[in-house]
Amino acid sequence: MKLKSGLCATLLTILSSSNLVAQDESPNIRINQLGFYPSQEKIAVWDNEKEADYIILDPSKQIIENSSTKQATLSRISNKTRQTIDLSKANKPGKYTLIADNDTIHFTVEENNLRSLSKVAIRSFYYQRTGIPILEKHAGKWKRGSAHHDTLVYIHPNAADENHKALETISSPGGWYDAGDYNKYIVNSAYSIGLMLTGYQLIPQYYKNLALNIPESGNSTPDLLNEMYFNLKWMLTMQDSFDGGVYHKLTTPNFEGFIAPNKCKQKRYVVAKSTAATLDFAAVMAQASRIYDKYEVDYPHFSKKALNAAIKAYEWAKQNPQLAYSQKKLNEKFKPAIKTGEYGDQKFNDEFFWAACELYIATHDKEYLNDIKKYMPDRFTNPTWGCVESLGTFSLLLNQNAEIEQIVNKLKGQLLTYAEQEVNKKNNSCFNTMFGNDATDFGWGALSEKCINPAISILIAAKLCDNTKLDDYLNNAFHNMDYILGRNATGYCYVTGFGAKSPMNIHHRLSASDKIKEPIPGFLAGGPNQHQQDKGQGVKYISNYADESYSDTLPSYASNEIAINWNASLVVLAGLLDAWSK
Ligand code: G3I
Ligand code: 9MR
Secondary structure, eight states, rough: OOOOHHHHHHHHHHHHHOOOOOOGGTEEHHHHEHHHHHHHHEEEEESSSSEEEEEEEOOTEEEEEEEEEEHHHHSSSSEEEEEEEEOOOOEEEEEEEEEEEEEEEEEEEOOOHHHHHHHHHHHHOOOOOBSSOOHHHHHGGBOOOOOOOOEEEOOOGGOOOOTTTTTOOOOOOOBBBBBBSEEHHHHHHHHHHHHHHHHHOOOOOHTTTTTOTTTTTTSSSSSSHHHHHHHHHHHHHHHHHHTTOOSSEEEEESSSOOOOOOOOOOOOOOOOOOHHHHHHHHHHHHHHHGGGGGGGTSTTTTHHHHHHHHHHHHHHHHHSSSOOOHHHHHHHSSSSSSSSSOOSOOHHHHHHHHHHHHEEEEEEOOOHHHHHHOOOOSSSOOTTTTHHHHHHHHHHHHHHGGGGHHHHHHHHHHHHHHHHHHHHHHHHOSSSSSSSSSGGGOTTTTTTIIIIIHHHHHHHHHHOOOOGHHHHHHHHHHHHHHHHHHHHHHOOOOOTSSSSSSSSSOOOOHHHHHHOOSOOOTTTTTOOOOTHHHHTTOOOSSSOOOOOOOSSTTTTTTTSSSSSSHHHHHHHHHHHHHHHOO
């Protein structure tokens, strides 16, 4: 076999060492830093306009590939040309070495490659738990004392009504911190759990056996459900028992500083009820009521309670169908002004649709079926916190019956049309992905909303609508995951604690205040965001290209925050790929 002299020299160095090479030392190779499943379509990207020769060594250091990079493709975002490195010869479990020009990188091939990511991504929610001590036996060095007990939460003047005076208190303990901040938001909580319950229903057997080392582990409920129950229980406390409406969020007036949770001093309030929060609550409670029904032993009466809460919430929403949570308007009338995350929304057809779907599935009541018809979307829209109709679609597909056959067929058609459009985006992609070829892909939370969620949607399309597409869509979903884990424009593996080049300075108050160098593991960063809303607030971006608008610095809330909804995406995709990879 004839090798170019540069490759020969690098090969000799490699054969005499076995250290893992960090991504930074091989700047031209962009690769999934977690490795691959044996059966997966495997490529790396050569981030250089010049073609390069490369070799691949198998675990016994034999050369199994001697080739050159191919498919030079110009990015539509930057002026960069990238090429493809074919790794398909690395198809058996083991540790491989890729040498391209002067760059060397090791990568692994193994069964269950994403298993650890799948677990740690769920465990990140345990670290977000409020009001309880996070114990060393579960959290290792990231243990911490309890804080934010929320047993004395004030009714904000903007939430006062005939049954609750301003500044009265309620108790609303538990639940997860939303993100890098310390507040708890109903819209995002409901959406996150709705998405994970969708994932759970697709692969219940997989989750049955996935033990997470959280306090409830070992009971008879799958740990994913155990973890979500912690937040569902809190959500129930956010419903006004007088009228069924749900407070939009539980929050301090201003974001806290980057201080430890037990140092926080601001008062916490529940704020005005809203249509979006109440409908999202109704949807997720109805969904949870049927899924947790099997786990009465661990969670007695929860199912019934959740369903009643959902029904009441839906009734409230029907009477208050247009109550947007507008912080600006409320702040003009009420004090103290609330400046934290808005999760604002003006359109509620999607929330009505999701809630009607879940309540119909839980009760088979015609009233909800009528509303499903009334709010039926005319096309499929990828799930995000503000656009939740897809969660209704997924639930109907998962719970079909003769009565809704026509509706389900329509929704299947919509989902398949969407999926075809989505996979076509891969044409002429320099990362060989559906995601990341256009600047508009990169907004706040892009990695979850625009990269992972479409991958989830197409997988569901193949699994529930057209099985003949499964191989193709699985490949595409894997490629989007490769993007998340390193085959991308910055070379970051965007999940904390994973990969050779990983975020170290996430905008996360828990990680920033714990005096531990490494961030809490398992969190997906929001990722590159062309709008750079935090620019000039101490944030320097490495580049202005949309796909490189990422800053691994603490102040970068627009690119480097973490959030439960983004991790929910990661949980679902990692789980589906791990379960369906065979
Ligand atoms: O909808 C518009 C779209 O029409 C427009 O083309 C696009 C480009 O400007 O913007 C879209 O609006 C964006 C909106 O999210 C909807 O996705 C806004 O620019 C963007 O600023 C907004 O970001 C939200 C951010 O809060 C700021 O409000 C994120 O989605 C949301 O995930 C994030 O959530 C925060 C919570 O408020 C507080 N806790 C942390 C959490 C994560 O950062
Ligand atoms: O830290 C805040 C983060 O958790 C929010 O998601 C984000 C968007 O609402 O806002 C961050 O707070 C910033 C504020 O919006 C503007 N001034 C700088 C704050 C970060 O230090």
